[in-house]
Amino acid sequence: MSEPRIIQPRTLKGFRDFMPDAMQAREWLIDTARSVFRSYGYAPIDTPALEYSEILLGKGGTDTDRQLYRFDDNGGRDVAMRFDLTVPLARFAAQHIGQLGIPFKRYHVGPVWRAENTQRGRYREFMQCDFDTIGTDSMVADTETVLVIHDTFAALNVGEFSIHINNRKILAGLLAELELADRSVDVLRAIDKLPKIGRDAVATELRGEAGATPTQAETLLAAVAVTGTDQRILEQIGRIARGAADEGVAALTAVFDGLAAADVPANRAKVDISIARGLDYYTGSVFETFLAEIPDIGSVCSGGRYDDLASLYTKQLLPGVGASLGIDRLLAALEDIGRIHTTAASAPILMTLFDADRASDYIAVAAMLRRDGLAVEVYPDGKKLGAQLKYADRKGHRLAVIIGDNEWEAGSAQVKDMTTGDSHTVDLADLASQCRQLLDGSHP
Amino acid sequence: MSEPRIIQPRTLKGFRDFMPDAMQAREWLIDTARSVFRSYGYAPIDTPALEYSEILLGKGGTDTDRQLYRFDDNGGRDVAMRFDLTVPLARFAAQHIGQLGIPFKRYHVGPVWRAENTQRGRYREFMQCDFDTIGTDSMVADTETVLVIHDTFAALNVGEFSIHINNRKILAGLLAELELADRSVDVLRAIDKLPKIGRDAVATELRGEAGATPTQAETLLAAVAVTGTDQRILEQIGRIARGAADEGVAALTAVFDGLAAADVPANRAKVDISIARGLDYYTGSVFETFLAEIPDIGSVCSGGRYDDLASLYTKQLLPGVGASLGIDRLLAALEDIGRIHTTAASAPILMTLFDADRASDYIAVAAMLRRDGLAVEVYPDGKKLGAQLKYADRKGHRLAVIIGDNEWEAGSAQVKDMTTGDSHTVDLADLASQCRQLLDGSHP
Numbered sequence: 001m002s003e004p005r006i007i008q009p010r011t012l013k014g015f016r017d018f019m020p021d022a023m024q025a026r027e028w029l030i031d032t033a034r035s036v037f038r039s040y041g042y043a044p045i046d047t048p049a050l051e052y053s054e055i056l057l058g059k060g061g062t063d064t065d066r067q068l069y070r071f072d073d074n075g076g077r078d079v080a081m082r083f084d085l086t087v088p089l090a091r092f093a094a095q096h097i098g099q100l101g102i103p104f105k106r107y108h109v110g111p112v113w114r115a116e117n118t119q120r121g122r123y124r125e126f127m128q129c130d131f132d133t134i135g136t137d138s139m140v141a142d143t144e145t146v147l148v149i150h151d152t153f154a155a156l157n158v159g160e161f162s163i164h165i166n167n168r169k170i171l172a173g174l175l176a177e178l179e180l181a182d183r184s185v186d187v188l189r190a191i192d193k194l195p196k197i198g199r200d201a202v203a204t205e206l207r208g209e210a211g212a213t214p215t216q217a218e219t220l221l222a223a224v225a226v227t228g229t230d231q232r233i234l235e236q237i238g239r240i241a242r243g244a245a246d247e248g249v250a251a252l253t254a255v256f257d258g259l260a261a262a263d264v265p266a267n268r269a270k271v272d273i274s275i276a277r278g279l280d281y282y283t284g285s286v287f288e289t290f291l292a293e294i295p296d297i298g299s300v301c302s303g304g305r306y307d308d309l310a311s312l313y314t315k316q317l318l319p320g321v322g323a324s325l326g327i328d329r330l331l332a333a334l335e336d337i338g339r340i341h342t343t344a345a346s347a348p349i350l351m352t353l354f355d356a357d358r359a360s361d362y363i364a365v366a367a368m369l370r371r372d373g374l375a376v377e378v379y380p381d382g383k384k385l386g387a388q389l390k391y392a393d394r395k396g397h398r399l400a401v402i403i404g405d406n407e408w409e410a411g412s413a414q415v416k417d418m419t420t421g422d423s424h425t426v427d428l429a430d431l432a433s434q435c436r437q438l439l440d441g442s443h444p
Numbered sequence: 445m446s447e448p449r450i451i452q453p454r455t456l457k458g459f460r461d462f463m464p465d466a467m468q469a470r471e472w473l474i475d476t477a478r479s480v481f482r483s484y485g486y487a488p489i490d491t492p493a494l495e496y497s498e499i500l501l502g503k504g505g506t507d508t509d510r511q512l513y514r515f516d517d518n519g520g521r522d523v524a525m526r527f528d529l530t531v532p533l534a535r536f537a538a539q540h541i542g543q544l545g546i547p548f549k550r551y552h553v554g555p556v557w558r559a560e561n562t563q564r565g566r567y568r569e570f571m572q573c574d575f576d577t578i579g580t581d582s583m584v585a586d587t588e589t590v591l592v593i594h595d596t597f598a599a600l601n602v603g604e605f606s607i608h609i610n611n612r613k614i615l616a617g618l619l620a621e622l623e624l625a626d627r628s629v630d631v632l633r634a635i636d637k638l639p640k641i642g643r644d645a646v647a648t649e650l651r652g653e654a655g656a657t658p659t660q661a662e663t664l665l666a667a668v669a670v671t672g673t674d675q676r677i678l679e680q681i682g683r684i685a686r687g688a689a690d691e692g693v694a695a696l697t698a699v700f701d702g703l704a705a706a707d708v709p710a711n712r713a714k715v716d717i718s719i720a721r722g723l724d725y726y727t728g729s730v731f732e733t734f735l736a737e738i739p740d741i742g743s744v745c746s747g748g749r750y751d752d753l754a755s756l757y758t759k760q761l762l763p764g765v766g767a768s769l770g771i772d773r774l775l776a777a778l779e780d781i782g783r784i785h786t787t788a789a790s791a792p793i794l795m796t797l798f799d800a801d802r803a804s805d806y807i808a809v810a811a812m813l814r815r816d817g818l819a820v821e822v823y824p825d826g827k828k829l830g831a832q833l834k835y836a837d838r839k840g841h842r843l844a845v846i847i848g849d850n851e852w853e854a855g856s857a858q859v860k861d862m863t864t865g866d867s868h869t870v871d872l873a874d875l876a877s878q879c880r881q882l883l884d885g886s887h888p
Contacts, residue, residue: 007499009539009757011492012523017536019543020487020550027478027488034471039814041791041821043464044471048455048569049493049525049555050513055451069494071515074559079456081493092461095453099463100788101838103824106464111493115518125492138824140803147811254803261804262811313453344544347485359584359698360705367591367706370483377485380547380582394545 014116014124020344021396025331026127028342029156030109033129033325036151037107040144042131045106047088049113053080055091058312067114081113085130085324093134094313102135102318123328132322134309139251141321142285142305143258149289149301149323150264158330158339160292164272165255167285168304169248170237171276174223177244178216186210188276191224195274199225224274230256233271251284283307287323293337300330343396347375348439350397352389354404356382365403365413365428372432374439376401392418399435458560458568464788465840469775470571472786473600474553477573477769480595481551484588486575489550491532493557497524499535502756511558525557529572529768537578538757546579546762567772576766578753583695585765586729586749587702593733593745593767594708602774602783604736608716609699611729612748613692614681615720618667621688622660630654632720635668639718643669668718674700677715695728727751731767737781744774787840791819792883794841796833798848800826809847809857809872816876818883820845836862843879 070080133141206217284305303323514524577585634649650661728749747767
């Protein structure tokens, strides 16, 4: 007889376990975002992880196809795991919009799967967090999209941030005016490279592949480079485009009027004619969000307006606007700059089990603290106090409560502040309020 | 040229879309449970949806094997989607316990997938919600498991409920005393049928397949049938088993002492010698939870203690105790008995857009209400007021705010209570407090 074989515990390449500290940070971020979404009337939905491949592939891009986890299920159906939350939203809206009614405002937080090359630091399973308003072309919806981004980042306390806003119709109008509309893909591709390759190289590319004359290239570069107050930018753009961009300028003006009405500080939302965000999908407003302390990680919340969400699945025209919060990127960034202080402990207080024979008494005190709204973990084993305090230290509990024979007799407890090392003797009757005071006083 | 083909929007059999009302009920339930878990020091983890099939299959039961969504990924790896959260916990604990330290208390909420026969009303994708304490055999952990179940159901406001508690060692001791230990699988299987087939049929089965003498069968049936106060039950069982069940009785006594210390009402937790919960996995405490209003749906939260969580993946002995909340079953049940009143609206207030030309003014008032902690959806389009109010009614908004020319001039607003139909004229300066008062007054 051989020993029972031990299976080596491991995860697949590109897939991650989340430890309690990382997971608590993720829950905090998602809870914060959901609370903002709800405050604007966005409601949650969920869709299956698995769908018919036909649904997910849609038009079928070769990239999507290659990255799909696709297989035949036990019933022989051609199925695949969702690779984003946008395609499922389109399918969902097409299927249920009659029941849902419009406008339909939803958020959706969940994992998606892509069989990507992990060498680029990408994961094969990651969370997406999207919110959209479907079924209206009102600029109120675009404005609220920006307000949600604003309120979320303000609530996350991530330092200063700025939301860059453009409208694709401005560049489209300008290109029409310059008779370059049929070259828009090449022009936008060149302009998207501005931050990377600089003005001169972009000018060369505009004159080359994009087929612009030197004058046209200069006009385009002047347009995307205008700076100043948002009102002045919009006026300048209007002049440069000689009326051809009026629709886009008016839309952008409406959004900025709304932001001002909601008291969004001017430094947190600005016109940026240079952002285009992809070439096909967005047709109106486009948004990107940058953190002042770490601008080089790129946009942490992006989105925009589209003319028709679900043309693959329904003939009903469904315009919409929304954005996506980059949960993983944001969490990694916030940890880098020390803006997240999570611990493995979900309860700030550890009730030590000084005397295992009195377990029920410790349980009773913990229950009393919980009734007062405090979160308390009871150490289950009667190990030496030193070992229990080491556990509290390692896990990041902020207070340890110690009750020995003398304390039981006196009706008191020792409260040890794990950050400072100070101990306080406290009447059991005052334990909850004293713990609360110590927790409010110490840094999180 | 043919028309672009419309792909029929549909989901796979056994998979579900969650509409906003159902999803809000699910979020409420999960948020409530997480908040209780945290108050006891359980911390969240997450594990991948996809794992090596070898990990998930473990010993490999034929049932598990058949129900697995298993395929070769693009790199030729034999992978599968997780079918529960217990196997991933075992793998996770084996892999990380050195870093985590013990005791390790975790909760895990997430979807699992089983290619089950949907004709039995089962879904192929459903949520699990588990919490466990790993690495201790202290009865404090068993007690806290019951306390978490208690606090969760108390917080969910689902009417009366009772947690039935047993310890497998009691029946095991009794079987040893009766020299039936080697027939325990058949005996427990017969006893598990008590609620369904009744005492006489179980007696027949005990004397038949389980090989018990008529006297042994009577002793067993007497043991599982004892009733009275928990203390009296435990004394009776002790007598019937003549000392052989002392370890189980002592463990159960410790749990009930702890529950009494935490002021759990006696009617909410009771000894029930008849529950066994499966035949192999649990080795100590076992728990089941029943709702008084709908007992026939069976246990809505079950669990127990096990000697060794992760023997497939590590030689380290990891005892533990935990339970699993049946989210889907519970939500369906609560809806059936009218204990859930969710609407499609996530914000209770709809700000109507009476005059689309003043969109920014409505955005400003909504922003003011949000600063006061109220959730407000702004209707984006300048449709007729009747259509906007119909939208509010359909989605379940509780208040609609209407500001027309007269109100703007007077600095006031109309607040329409969508439940009663009453309208109130309110100064804009008092709008937040008046809305709050109306929301607190009306039923949810």
